Amino acid sequence: MPRTTRYRDQHQELxxxxxxxxxxxxxxxxxxxxxxxxxxxxxVAGKLKMHLELEDKCLYPELFKHSDAKVRDLAKQYQxxxxxxxxxxxxxxxxxxSAQLIQGKPDAFIRETKEIVKVLxxxxxxxxxxxYRLADAVG
Numbered sequence: 001m002p003r004t005t006r007y008r009d010q011h012q013e014l015x016x017x018x019x020x021x022x023x024x025x026x027x028x029x030x031x032x033x034x035x036x037x038x039x040x041x042x043x044v045a046g047k048l049k050m051h052l053e054l055e056d057k058c059l060y061p062e063l064f065k066h067s068d069a070k071v072r073d074l075a076k077q078y079q080x081x082x083x084x085x086x087x088x089x090x091x092x093x094x095x096x097x098s099a100q101l102i103q104g105k106p107d108a109f110i111r112e113t114k115e116i117v118k119v120l121x122x123x124x125x126x127x128x129x130x131x132y133r134l135a136d137a138v139g
Contacts, residue, residue: 003139004132007059010051011124017044018117025113030106037109038099045093048120052082063135071138078131085119092116 021040024030030037056079063075092112096102102109 002136003062004059004135007051007055007132008128010047010054011128014044014047014051014120015124017047018120021113022117025110027106027110030102030109032103034099034102034106034109037102038096041093041096041113045089048089052086055082059135066138068138071134074131074134078127082123085123088119089116 017040021037021044024034024037024040060075060079063071066072066075095112096109
């Protein structure tokens with residue numbers, strides 16, 4: 001089994017949760033009841049935090065010790081980038097910390113959710129095609 005199988009599986013789970021969350025992004029529905037959107041957002045956040053913790057505790061330390069400088073440098077780059085992305089995600093979570101906040105500004109919530117999803121989707125795609133491919137190749 002490739003080294004990154006569990007991380008790729010978590011990416012699939014995250015993508016599924018994000019897809020479910022996106023189905024809740026109807027402005028009229030959010031203006032009257034945004035509890036489903038907030039619940040889905042909580043699920044995405046929980047899965048993302050768990051995934052990042054696993055990468056930080058297991059994957060990155062292994063890659064930082066690798067004998068190939070290219071592997072070490074790429075791992076450092078990805079960890080640094082995520083260090084920049086995660087605070088933005090946490091600020092987004094804080095801003096939309098309750099169903100009432102979402103309900104009060106559904107259009108802003110939809111816009112910001114789509115923006116953050118785009119960032120996360122790009123990150124997942126890049127990890128799957130670049131970082132994880134390299135990690136699997138170097139063993």
